[in-house]
Amino acid sequence: MQRGLSGQYEIGSVVGQEEVRAFVPAPLPPDPLPDLAGERGRLHEQALLACGRLDAITALLPEPDLFLYAYVRKEALVSSQIEGTQSSLSDLLLFELEETPGVPFDDVVEVSNYIAALEHGLGRLREGFPLSNRLLREIHERLLARGRGAERQPGSLRRTQNWIGGTRPGNAHFVPPPPQRVESQMADLERFLHDDQQPFSALIKAALAHVQFETIHPFLDGNGRMGRLLIALILHEDRVLHQPLLYLSLYFKQNREEYYRLLDATRREGDWEAWLDFFLEGVLTTANGAVETAHRLLDVFREDREQVEGTGRSAANALRVFHALGTRPVASINDLAERSGVAYPTASRAVEALEGLGILREITGRRRDRVFAYWRYIAVLNEGAEPL
Known part of the structure; x- marks a missing residue:
């Protein structure tokens, strides 16, 4: 010993x-x-x-x-x-x-x-x-x-x-x-x-x-x-x-x-x-x-929310979908519709608007069952989390 x-x-x-x-x-x-x-x-x-x-x-x-x-x-x-x-x-x-x-x-x-x-x-x-x-x-x-x-x-x-x-x-x-x-x-x-x-x-x-x-x-x-x-x-x-x-x-x-x-x-x-x-x-x-990181994520969320608010008559539904992204930044249209409490067609139009603003990106490359990512949010979060 x-x-x-x-x-x-x-x-x-x-x-x-x-x-x-x-x-x-x-x-x-x-x-x-x-x-x-x-x-x-x-x-x-x-x-x-x-x-x-x-x-x-x-x-x-x-x-x-x-x-x-x-x-x-x-x-x-x-x-x-x-x-x-x-x-x-x-x-x-x-x-x-x-x-x-x-x-x-x-x-x-x-x-x-x-x-x-x-x-x-x-x-x-x-x-x-x-x-x-x-x-x-x-x-x-x-x-x-x-x-x-x-x-x-x-x-x-x-x-x-x-x-x-x-x-x-x-x-x-x-x-x-x-x-x-x-x-x-x-x-x-x-x-x-x-x-x-x-x-x-x-x-x-x-x-x-x-x-x-x-x-x-x-x-x-x-x-x-x-x-x-x-x-x-x-x-x-x-x-x-x-x-x-x-x-x-x-x-x-x-x-x-x-x-x-x-x-x-x-x-x-x-x-x-x-x-x-x-x-x-x-x-x-x-x-x-x-x-x-918390402050940066809040800044990203605030800046993008202001973009959505400036889209006119469709802003209310787009904001509902946008807020759903805050709790899960990768989602399908079905998922966003369910979590934001809007109909599928409404969620689909909102997603299209958010894509147009550069807030969302489609990440699967598929024509059906597409999935969208809140990219700026993920980019902040991903710093340091890249695979070794």
Whole structure:
């Protein structure tokens, strides 16, 4: 048994013909506690203030569901891209519309599963169910409900050894705890999440818990996505954000090498401070970026609404259809007619008018069953969400 600064190595089970040397992290919080004074303390305060601004903007938005719908989907897309999917935002929105033929099923269904998993977790928290290992298993079951990974024990903690990188534990980049230690390790993590005596804000708790979860790697598949979901769930349960609007997947995607290097540094060197600096900078950058995106989307929506209002007698019906685009920016005429409460011919004329204004674009190239996209809105949302 060789001790590391933030855990210990153990000889686990035999995989193939070799013994497995697995890393078992010490329970949280780190010992000694991370230093939160000085520049790190100021960064922490700035990150908390940025979260407060992001939380406040949802109360000011005239169409908060518009922004929430869009932002959740961007997060799902980027988090899944980190794991190798190649879906685009348009693919996802088309799939949600009618599971459109021709959309790459395996990739898009993983993103759709992510949305279902997040919405289930948030719904349970709003019902008063605690953030617990039982809830994490429920979320995992939805994350791997269909598509790739559906055979990888959805909703169950792993019962076999896994590893990260390499072809076997012996040449792996990192080997998480042996399977017989996973349940007790996750129980320790749950106790940490609900220990009110810890001198940490929810941001610090989320930062520490994310590393611990990724180190335990408790499931056979989906650990990266679950670890990123855990951050949003902690911040929501602790009421840092009333709506799930802070997602770090884009920041992690843009800084992938540094992200993985710092995860390793916490395990091998106990360097929690460097990880916290990175995480808090990510919160600050991401929260400020989300506020800016909200304002830009509102500007786009306002400018285009003013265009529609200037179209004369047909403006009333065109506005009804236009507002329906605000909650779902990719839609068929049937869908728009239903959601705007107008007849199909009326919706069709409105769509034609919106196309003429350059607000809508037809994206299938078909003559029947056409689908239209609110392109400026999607372009703002899509920044940073392009496939890797």
